[in-house]
Amino acid sequence: MTVRINPSILSADFVNLERDLGHISNADFVHIDVMDNNFVPNLTFGPQTVSRIKSVSTVPLDVHLMIVDNDKWAPGYAELGAESVTFHVEATVDPVAVAQRIKQIGARAGLALKPGTEFDTVRDIAGSFDQILVMTVEPGFGGQQFMADQMEKIRQVAQFRKDTGTSFWIGVDGGVDENTISLAAEAGADTFVAGSAVYGRDNPSLAVENLRKLAQEHRHHEENHVEA
Ligand code: DX5
Ligand code: ZN
Secondary structure: OOOEEEEEHHHOOOOOHHHHHHOOOOOOOEEEEEEEOOOOOOEOOOHHHHHHHHHHOOOOEEEEEEOOOHHHHHHHHHHOOOOEEEEEHHHOOOHHHHHHHHHHHOOEEEEEEOOOOOHHHOOOOHHHOOEEEEEOOOOOOOOOOOOHHHHHHHHHHHHHHHHHOOOOEEEEEOOOOOOOHHHHHHHOOOEEEEOHHHHOOOOHHHHHHHHHHHHHHOOOOOOOOOOO
């Protein structure tokens, strides 16, 4: 199983984004947290900024939308060139239709679940996505504590993937660091977002490699998993 480490630029220096992107060129994707001060109580950036990031980034873009009205806004992030667009089920009227539009444009479509959203509520639509992103903090801010009680949800998603022979990626976002990444990996996550545990370290690139090594060492073993 391949593991992916996606640093979140929420913890980067917003006036030196190009420089800080250069510090994580060994990452798999750069995670971009789009917040609208409505779905979450924080405001970051929108399509114009993401488009500029796209034009300078050497790694693909993993956009995480924490906004309302994804039916209207989410496909636009695929259009501007993001390789992956993940939106919250809690803020979307027709998640499957949005996923189809994102995929038609040529990006991966991800579905994010807040800590209070059970996997059972999306079980019927999960197969339409390229990634299920399990939040291990309440979305809105970096630097929060990892919610270990979400590991059961990751195990359910991994079990579903195995039972159905699907191949979506299982992402985890929030409080992932050198101590908690093993828990998420053992539960079945393969795609790890880390903000403060990358940009809060003296050497972000080394932090990426350390996290990758830890995730690989603790990865969940699943004989029947079909590799994406
Ligand atoms: C939180 C964001 C996360 C955030 C993670 O709402 O979705 O991507 O950047 O930051 P850390 O890794 O510091 O918890
Ligand atoms: Zn995020």
